[in-house]
Every structure is written in C-alpha cells, then in structure tokens.
Amino acid sequence: MKRTRITLAAVAALGTAGALLAAPAQAAFASGHAAPQVFNVKSFGATGNGKTIDTPAINKAIAAASAAAGGGVVEFPSGTYESVSIHLMSNVDLQLDAGATIRAASSGFDAAEPNSFSQYQDFGHSHFHDALIWGEHLTNVAFTGSGTIDGAGHLKTGSISSGQADKAVSLAIVNGLTFSGITIKNGGHFGILLNGGNNVTVDHLTISTASNRDGFNVINTANMTVTASNIASSDDALVFKSDFALGRTFPSTNINVSNTTVSSTGNNALQFGSETCGDFSNVHFSNITINSAGKAGIGIVSMDGAHISDISYDHITMTHAATPIFIKIGDRGRCPGHPGAGTISGVTISNVTGTGLSDGGSYTSTITGLPGHPVTGVTISNVKLTVPGGDPASDASINPPEAPTTYTPKDYGTRPSYGWWLRHVGNISFQNDQVGFTSNDGRPAFQTTDGSAVSLNNVVVERGTGSPYDVGFFSSSGQSVTGSTTTTGAPVRVKTG
Numbered sequence: 001m002k003r004t005r006i007t008l009a010a011v012a013a014l015g016t017a018g019a020l021l022a023a024p025a026q027a028a029f030a031s032g033h034a035a036p037q038v039f040n041v042k043s044f045g046a047t048g049n050g051k052t053i054d055t056p057a058i059n060k061a062i063a064a065a066s067a068a069a070g071g072g073v074v075e076f077p078s079g080t081y082e083s084v085s086i087h088l089m090s091n092v093d094l095q096l097d098a099g100a101t102i103r104a105a106s107s108g109f110d111a112a113e114p115n116s117f118s119q120y121q122d123f124g125h126s127h128f129h130d131a132l133i134w135g136e137h138l139t140n141v142a143f144t145g146s147g148t149i150d151g152a153g154h155l156k157t158g159s160i161s162s163g164q165a166d167k168a169v170s171l172a173i174v175n176g177l178t179f180s181g182i183t184i185k186n187g188g189h190f191g192i193l194l195n196g197g198n199n200v201t202v203d204h205l206t207i208s209t210a211s212n213r214d215g216f217n218v219i220n221t222a223n224m225t226v227t228a229s230n231i232a233s234s235d236d237a238l239v240f241k242s243d244f245a246l247g248r249t250f251p252s253t254n255i256n257v258s259n260t261t262v263s264s265t266g267n268n269a270l271q272f273g274s275e276t277c278g279d280f281s282n283v284h285f286s287n288i289t290i291n292s293a294g295k296a297g298i299g300i301v302s303m304d305g306a307h308i309s310d311i312s313y314d315h316i317t318m319t320h321a322a323t324p325i326f327i328k329i330g331d332r333g334r335c336p337g338h339p340g341a342g343t344i345s346g347v348t349i350s351n352v353t354g355t356g357l358s359d360g361g362s363y364t365s366t367i368t369g370l371p372g373h374p375v376t377g378v379t380i381s382n383v384k385l386t387v388p389g390g391d392p393a394s395d396a397s398i399n400p401p402e403a404p405t406t407y408t409p410k411d412y413g414t415r416p417s418y419g420w421w422l423r424h425v426g427n428i429s430f431q432n433d434q435v436g437f438t439s440n441d442g443r444p445a446f447q448t449t450d451g452s453a454v455s456l457n458n459v460v461v462e463r464g465t466g467s468p469y470d471v472g473f474f475s476s477s478g479q480s481v482t483g484s485t486t487t488t489g490a491p492v493r494v495k496t497g
Contacts, residue, residue: 036093037072039065041081048079053105055083065092071140076100076147085110085165088135096147096182104132104154104186109165120244120335121275123159124166124189125219131170131193138171142178148185155188157213167193168209172246174198179205190214191233196246197221205229210265219243220250220278226257232291237264239271242278242306244335249278258286266294269321270313273299274407276306276342277335283311290318294361297321297354300347301407303330305339309346318354323409324385325349325365329373329424331404341373341404349378354385362388364415369424370404371450380420381431387418389437393466396443417447417472419461426452436462436487444469444495451476459484461492469495 039061042048046057058074058081065072071091078099086102088094096102112127120126128134132151135141143149149168156166168187171177173196180203184191187209194200200221206229207215215233218224219241231237238257242249262269269290272280290297297318302308318324331341365385369375391414400412400421415421419435422428425448433456435445445461448454454476461470463486470492473479484492 034070036070037065037068038075039072040075040077042077046081048077048081048100050080050082050103052082053084053108054081055086058083058086062087062089062092066090076102076145083132084108085129085131086133088133088138088141088171090139090141093142093144096143096145096149098146100145100147101150102132102148103150103152104165104168106154107163109163110134111162112160115245117244117247120277125193125217125243125275126245128170128172128193128195130160130165131167132165133168134170135174136172138174140176141174142180143169143182144178144180146181148183151186151188151212153186155186155212157189166190169193172196177201179203182206183208185209186212187215188212190217192216193219194221195219195243196250198223200224202226203228205231207231207233210234210263214239217241219275220246220252222251222253222255224255226260228259230261232263233267234265235267236271237262237267237269239268240280240283241273241275242280243275244277251278252280253282255283257284257288261289261291263291264293264295268295268299269293269297271296271299272308272311273301274303275334276302276304276308279307281308281310285312285316286314288313288316290316290321292319293321293323295409296323296326298325298349300326300344301328301330302342302344303332303407304335304342305333306342308342308344311346312348313352314350316352318352319356321354321357322361323363323365324354324357324387326409327367327375327378328407329369329375330407331370332407341370343373344369344375345377347378349383350381352383352385357385358388361410363409363412364418364421366409366412366415367420367422367425367428370402371424374424374426376426378425378427379429379431380433382433384434385419386436386438388439389418389441389464390439391418391441391443393442393468396447396468415447416443417445418443418464419445422448422451422454424450425454428454430456430459432458434460437464440464442466444472446470447472447474448476448479449474451479453478455480455482456484457482459492460487462487463490469493471495
C-alpha cells in the first residue's frame with residue numbers, strides 16, 4: 001500500500017484551521033459495527049525477542065490495519081520489540097498487551113525532516129520524524145493496552161546525530177487520538193510531542209521520563225481531556241504550548257485535565273508556555289496532585305503575544321514546588337512578525353494547598369505583567385500556601401528586574417514579599433486565602449506595585465518577626481483589604497506609597 005504523506009510546508013499552505021481540525025472525527029471502531037480486525041505483529045514477522053529489529057514487521061502490520069475496512073488493531077503480544085522509527089497511519093489502534101514493550105534501538109532512526117519554520121522554536125519542537133513512533137496528518141489513532149513504550153536510554157535530550165532520535169511518540173496534525181492505559185518511559189526530549197491535535201482523549205496514561213526531559217507537550221491542540229494519568233519528568237511535565245513548527249498556529253481551547261498527578265524535578269509541573277504564538281482559552285484543571293516542580297507548580301506565561309483567558313484550577317495539592325504559582329506576561333515575540341505583548345485574563349485558582357514547597361530554591365508566588373500590559377481578572381480563593389521563609393526584613397525593599405524576555409521564576413530573584421508579589425496587574429482578588437512560612441520571614445506577606453483594584457478579603461497571613469508591614473501597595477490605586485487578620489487574630493497592617 002502506498003502511503004501519502006503531507007509535508008510541513010503543505011500544512012502551512014492550507015487555508016484555515018477548519019481544513020485541518022475539521023468536525024470531530026468519527027470513532028475509528030464505532031460501537032455497533034463489526035469488531036475491528038486484529039493484526040498481530042508476530043503474524044507479519046516480528047519476533048518480540050528484544051534482539052531483532054522488528055520495525056519492518058510492525059510497519060507492515062500498521063499498513064495492513066490502516067487499509068482494512070474501518071481500520072484495525074495492531075496487537076503486540078507479550079515480548080520486547082526492538083525498533084527504530086515506526087510509521088503510524090490513520091485508523092490504527094496500537095494495542096500493547098500486558099508484558100509487551102516497544103523498545104528503542106540504539107541507532108537507525110529516521111532523519112529529522114526539513115522545516116522552513118525552525119527558527120521560531122528549538123530543534124526538538126521543529127521536527128517530528130526523528131522519533132521512535134511518529135505520524136502526521138492522521139485520523140482516528142490510538143495507543144491502548146497495558147504495555148510500555150521504552151526509549152531505553154537511546155533517545156537523546158539535546159543535539160542528535162545521523163540515525164539518532166529525540167522523542168518517544170511524535171504526532172503532527174491528528175484528528176481523533178487516544179492514549180489509554182499504556183506507559184511511556186525514557187522518552188528523550190519528549191515522552192509525547194503532539195502538535196495540531198483535535199479530539200484527544202488521554203486516560204490512565206503513565207509517562208515516566210524523569211531521567212530525560214519533557215513528559216507531554218500539548219501544542220496547538222483543541223478538544224482534549226486528560227484523566228487519571230501520572231506524568232513525571234525532569235523538564236516540563238504537562239505543558240500546553242503554541243509554537244510555529246507547523247507554519248501556523250491553531251487555537252488551544254476546550255481542554256480539561258482531572259484526577260491526575262504531575263511531577264517535574266527541574267522545571268514546571270502544569271504550564272502554559274513558554275512557546276505562546278497562538279491563543280489559549282477554556283482550559284480547566286481539577287483534582288490535581290503536584291509532587292514536585294523545580295520551577296512553577298502552576299505556571300502561565302504569555303511570552304510571544306498569546307491571549308490566554310478562561311483558565312481555571314480547582315482542588316490542587318502541591319508539594320516540593322520552588323514557586324507555587326507563577327503568572328507572567330513577557331515580550332519575547334519569538335513568532336513571525338515579532339508580535340508584541342499578549343494578555344492574561346480570566347484566571348481562577350481555587351482550593352489549593354501547598355506545603356513543603358522548596359525544591360532546590362524558593363521563590364514567591366508571582367503575578368506580573370509589563371508596564372502598560374497588566375495581568376487582569378485573576379481570582380485566588382481558598383489557597384493556602386506554607387512557604388519555606390527565612391528571609392530578613394531588609395529584603396522588603398528589593399525591586400526585582402522587569403525581565404521581559406525571560407520566563408523562569410528565578411529570573412526575578414528574591415521578591416520583597418514572602419507570600420504573593422504582584423506588579424503591573426489589575427482586578428486581582430484574593431478571597432479566604434492563607435499564607436505562612438516554616439522559618440521566620442521578615443518580609444511582608446503581600447506586596448503590589450503598579451496595581452489597580454487589588455483586593456484581599458478574609459485573608460489570613462503569618463507575621464514574621466521584624467516584618468515592617470503585612471500588606472503593601474505602591475504606585476497602586478483602588479485597593480482594598482477587608483476582614484483580614486494575622487494567624488494570631490491581629491488586624492493586618494497595610495502600607496501604601
């Protein structure tokens with residue numbers, strides 16, 4: 001069977017998002033139809049002995065399943081299938097049975113394809129073919145079962161040479177995608193790189209790539225649910241981005257993540273950005289456990305002109321996060337035309353508990369825009385954070401840099417407050433929140449500079465010995481503090497200037 005491929009240049013030439021992300025795809029194996037045909041890879045010559053390269057047999061099975069009426073299931077019985085680049089096709093379910101592992105060989109992978117838009121994002125994001133499993137312009141594909149996809153230490157995390165690969169699963173332009181039950185480990189730069197997805201279902205997925213880099217990069221993707229999954233990485237764990245690798249962007253919208261555990265030993269746990277060429281809206285997280293975050297537990301950055309709105313977090317438990325919550329508008333403009341600063345608005349963060357929050361560093365939760373480009377419309381309610389503390393009262397006079405082109409929390413250095421630091425903001429509401437520390441901290445709990453309509457209602461703060469005040473507003477207007485006390489019941493001290 002001859003396979004038709006679409007190049008990235010062709011993708012860029014297509015006119016509208018609807019041409020690529022059309023109406024919701026019909027299920028590949030619809031209920032009520034005859035059971036899909038099953039294509040056992042061993043029937044096509046795969047050995048599963050962990051020594052023989054089984055890729056030719058696997059690709060033959062995929063081609064046969066894709067050509068079958070209504071598609072088919074490509075079954076991997078128990079065994080270890082040593083492989084180089086597997087070419088995924090439409091209407092195929094890769095079913096990994098218990099005890100089945102697709103394992104990356106040491107070399108012989110497909111080369112990275114040319115991309116005339118590679119200047120807008122790094123190498124790993126710009127190419128899709130240099131992977132253990134890849135596919136592009138697909139409909140109705142699935143990864144199911146209880147088996148494993150294992151990079152086996154052979155997938156790279158940086159520069160690659162001929163025959164090497166840097167991602168476990170790499171997918172571009174997919175309508176109708178399911179991950180269910182499988183485990184991906186040792187993923188290289190990416191456990192999963194998905195760009196241009198639509199109608200995506202993720203359930204009981206495990207990604208364990210803490211010895212490598214990113215867990216799951218979701219880029220330019222809409223209509224997605226993630227449930228009951230566990231994603232652990234050393235770099236970004238579960239991250240939503242919009243880059244220009246496809247020669248255009250698509251709105252990232254209608255996304256729900258629930259009942260999931262995320263961990264990042266060195267970077268962000270839940271994150272928007274840093275690649276933010278396109279817009280994000282209607283994204284909701286609930287019942288999430290964050291076990292570690294070397295940067296932000298909850299991170300939202302608009303660095304490249306994106307408009308980010310209608311984002312919510314509810315019932316989040318967080319430990320070992322260097323920065324619990326980090327919201328920033330920057331002005332990097334790494335997209336065609338070098339767009340100006342974007343916007344962040346309509347963010348709700350509620351019912352969050354953060355304890356044991358230091359993870360190799362400790363930086364105050366931050367909401368910051370740029371002069372003339374404020375973060376607006378953020379509501380923080382029932383958020384209780386216990387930070388490490390330990391800073392002297394003299395740090396209350398620190399004025400962090402603007403840092404418009406960088407996106408990591410540490411780039412602002414020590415903040416002048418221990419609980420929340422705000423700058424260039426408007427209409428920010430704190431309701432029934434609490435902040436405290438493990439070691440005495442002489443800084444105030446809250447400080448706002450260049451803010452408008454920042455309100456604290458029924459907030460409880462811990463007052464450190466030597467603290468000059470509890471809540472500060474500078475070059476700000478329209479602020480209010482009502483019903484708020486210290487942990488000992490004293491009224492909070494407010495300073496303005």
